[in-house]
Amino acid sequence: MPEETFVIVGASLAGAKAAETLREEGFGGRVLLVGDEIERPYERPPLSKGFLLGKEPRDKAHVHEADWYDKHDVELRLGVEVTAVDRAARQVHLATRERVGYDRLLLATGASPRRLEVPGSKLQGIHYLRSLGDSAKLREALAPGGRRVVVAGAGWIGLETAAAARSYGNDVTLIEPEPAPLHAVLGPEVGGVFADLHRDHGVDLRFDQGVAGFWGAGQVSAVVTSGGAEIPADVVVVGIGVRPNTRLAEDAGLEVSDGILVDASLRTSDPDVFAAGDVAAAYHPLLGRRIRVEHWANALNGGPAAARAMLGREVSYDRLPYFFSDQYDLGMEMSGAAAPGEYDEIVYRGDVAAREFVAFWLSGGRVVAGMNVNVWDVTGEVQALIRSGRRVEASALADPAVPLAGLA
Structure with missing residues (x-):
């Protein structure tokens, strides 16, 4: 019987962990x-955290040691684009003109930064952060200090790069069209905590306005806001979200809608093709709907789940969305999903003013998300509360004397 071939497209964290x-x-x-x-497969959190801050070496970001792939008989082909998937022939086409047959195929193609298409967007000094190379270039631009840095977008990437820029001693202005940081993720209430954090560290926050264009003669020298203000800039960082890399899937006729549609086993509309990581819009058994999660933990856990499904194992991928962030002296972890409109109450346990607290987002008395800020070793308990689906008294959630473990 001929040897089976499993092809993984995307030498990413999800792809490497699947292998x-x-x-x-x-x-x-x-x-x-x-x-x-x-670059061999690497993790992305260091790009806006430890590596960008100069606290971690480049190699620490890599998923495996350089010789791991040979030792485990994994053929690692780097710098090679997959140009097409031929489902009828069960082949992938490579830019090298090779065609490789597969028995099972995993698409871990990730996502790409959304670009600002405004006048001056091609000027030098405008940075997007997605790759290890991007982070190295941005670190080089920020590290001298004394620069005028403008960050477009107050999402996680924007906030973390703003914090890094301030840590190097740069002047930082942050522009955001929403009324608060992380508005679409946390809502205005907890978003305000992050606004205060950055104000306290000297960041000039400009909400309710976007970027209308850039000025400069070859090199960016100013950012023009939608309100008509001109903000001097030596360095610009654009962090306005990402788009899933679905072209291969679309061209192959797979079902796509804000990501490659997969079931709870991460299988696409083709039973021999799977998807994991940022690109996968997966049915979540616990939440009862499809979600596409762009965070590190989803790649870390989704790749292995897809691999087991490719092997015919029973898989129901129901990991809760999880994210962590470090900004200045604030560290946080968030579990669950609580976009505006998906909750009707927020309950706090701890000292919000001191930035040592746990926030719970509730819908109908049930916890749908939780964030611990400078409070540690409670993620398991927070996730247990979300998974339980039980109604919880707000007073019990807010009372530090009531153990969280007893509420689930």
Whole structure:
């Protein structure tokens, strides 16, 4: 019987962890991991945290040591683009003109930054942050200090890069069209905590306005806001979200809608094709709807889940969305999903003013999300509360004397 071939498109965290899991689960066939970057698979949190801050070496971001792939008989093809998926022939087409057959295929193609298409957007000094190379270039631009930095977008990337820029001693202005940071993720209430954090560290916050254009002669020298203000800038960081890389899936006729549609086992509309990580819009058994999660933990756990499903194991991928962030002296972890309109109450446990608290988002008395800020070792308990689906008294949630474990 011919050897089975499993192809993974995307030499990402999700793709690398899928390859690792295939070997751990005893798969003895061919594993081909293909990526269009020349860098071996790496994790993305250091790009806006430790590596960007100069606190961690480049190699710490890599998922595996350089020799891991050879030792585990994983064919790692870097700097090679997959140009097409031929489902009828069960082949992937490479930019090298090779065609590789597959028995199972995993698409871990990730996402790409949304671009600002405004006058002056091609000027030098405008940075987007997605790759390790992007982070190295941005660190080089920020590290001298004394620069005028403008950050467009007050999402997680924007806030973390603003904090990094301030840590290097730069003047920072942050522009955001919403009325608060992280408005679409946290709502205005907890978003205000992050606004105060950055104000306290000297960031000039400009809400309710976007970027209308850039000025400069080759190199950016100013940002023009939608309100008509001109903000001097030596360095600009744009962090306005990402788009899932679905072109291969679309061209192959797979079902796509804000990501590649997959079921709870991360299987696409083709039973031999799977998707994981940022690109996958997966049905979540606990939440009862599809979600696409762009955070590190989803890639870390989704890749292995997809690998097990590719091997025919029973898989129901129901990990709660999880994210962590470090900004200045604030560290946080968030579990669940609580966009505006998905909750009707927020309950706080601890000291919000001192930025040591846990926030709970409730819908109909049930916890749908929780964030611990400078409070540690409670993520498991917060997630248990969300999973339980039980109604919880707000007074009990707010009372530090009531153990969280007893509320689930």
